[in-house]
Amino acid sequence: MHRAQLLAWAPVLFQAAWVLRERGLLRELIARVAQGASVDELATATDTSPYGVTVLLEAGLATDLVVQQEGRFRPTALAYLVERDPMTRANMNFVQDVCYRAMGHLGEAIASGKPAGLAELGPWSTVYAGLAELGEPARTSWLEFDHFYSDDSFPLVLPQVFSSRPARVLDVGGNTGKFALACLGYDPDVRITVADLPGQLESCRREVEQAGDGRRVSYHPVDLLALDAALPAGHDVIWMSQFLCCFSEVEVVHILRLARSVMGPATRLLIMDNFWDRQQTRAAEVVLQAASLYFTCVANGNSRLYDSGTLRRCVERAGLEIVDERHGVGLGHSLLECRGAPGAATGAAPGGR
């Protein structure tokens, strides 16, 4: 019953935790952890009314952010995480600035298959179409969340990417060019092709030419969901990082078949993604299970953060097989290495989308 009420009041308790953080109350509680802090001390230190401090602290008692003893409040371990842990901060900012109002439309999104909450952020059909125009603070929170879950793992996987000494790497869904730049820095000879939507490639090109050796990068503009979409042939490694989670299962199979159709016997397809069933902590599992609803309600209406079993089935339906898998890379990433399955037909099969 206690947990049922915490769930029933969850949005209210989230907002209280947010304001406790944003008004500096958690910071001041932590600064006074030895002696504890009174309502009046916190009110003065944070320029908040004693009434405001009181209701926020009492909500903090409900969520175990603070404990009270003889009128003095102290922060719990949870308060330190909310105030200081970079992952918790990135998650809270993302939920507040990108998801909060949008999630009020979750029922509509489930019913329609459209990201019905996106209208709270702007007049776009998917979040990808609107990223460049996203207002603040949503834009900053979106980018910090996105980068938080991807940047760190590139250095950890580059040795495996380059273990076969690839001359050409195709980065499908290259986004802002971070992986392309990491490759340029890692190998002085490799040539990269970045495939993405035309609009996205522009900002990618700017980033690459500012920071790296632009002559070794070429660009392949493509809408992979178009019926006549194609990927360029002639690459030793095809790379897809945190990309397939942006597509429905049917679309994932379609995209993997496009890749399969340009793969020779030695071509390696490397997929890096977060699978909620392959996490080392319940905390990481919970984040991925919850974050899927961002895709449902805000991003595109039909994709999710997959479990590894679902993605394996998609790989196999596309005529590929997983020849190697690593889990627990960086912040809970998995790296799947795929090859064309022996005997499987190449070329996008009819009905693939």
Place this chain on the structure above:
Amino acid sequence: MHRAQLLAWAPVLFQAAWVLRERGLLRELIARVAQGASVDELATATDTSPYGVTVLLEAGLATDLVVQQEGRFRPTALAYLVERDPMTRANMNFVQDVCYRAMGHLGEAIASGKPAGLAELGPWSTVYAGLAELGEPARTSWLEFDHFYSDDSFPLVLPQVFSSRPARVLDVGGNTGKFALACLGYDPDVRITVADLPGQLESCRREVEQAGDGRRVSYHPVDLLALDAALPAGHDVIWMSQFLCCFSEVEVVHILRLARSVMGPATRLLIMDNFWDRQQTRAAEVVLQAASLYFTCVANGNSRLYDSGTLRRCVERAGLEIVDERHGVGLGHSLLECRGAPGAATGAAPGGR
């Protein structure tokens, strides 16, 4: 860290639980508890896409609403509460329909002392001014929440109210007249005076004249926060039920002084309210601690569900003393019986508001 992520994603997980309930997924899970339910079975039974069922169930795994085994999902005890427990349902409906969007303005409400979230519901300065015009489903959810926490306890306290055989009872903040009607039914001779805002008294009079002996009820229109406000004299019992939580501490003292000024030595003041520090379960405590923010952000910007120590200090500052107290009445109510304190000045003291 697990709890930090549950808090960070709390609004998203709340919305998932809500849609699981509203689309009938919890109901169908409970109906299939013996054998478990697959995604496809639930999709068919609730006319929801398999994708929608999948993301909702995976969010349900994060909140422990469901468990999964070999592709079949079963409801947990928490799911039964969310689906069936009347208190949990009333709380979730109230949070969704009245509080959710409003709570996005909590920081502003804390900074300004105004119910900044109320603008999401209508153009009123306090929720009380707008109650009659509140749209659906907010109105129904508000009333169900309000009544859920008050109706049940009246029969339990009427014997104490009438233990002194009062001829006249003054109901301060009589609202819809429920307590007045309960008194008329309990005692065939008692006369009731209901004091409330003029607008509120109209609907109270309608209710009373439809359901009870209207000739025994009189009405005292008053804005208790006006500087020249007064209560009528000549009553044996003064009653305030779930009323003081609608006012700031300074206002509570002011109102109690107005009552004190019309109390003789034998007049009994009875206060019924919910104090979060006097609850028998952590669940009840959490609800009250969270619900205070409804007053902060939606209702009026400056009141809260008090702890018993704060209300005791207000009583004493008004020249009253608590002569009897009962806690744990009905759904966590407390009943305080007060008399004029010996030697305390009568009459509203200057600076009382």
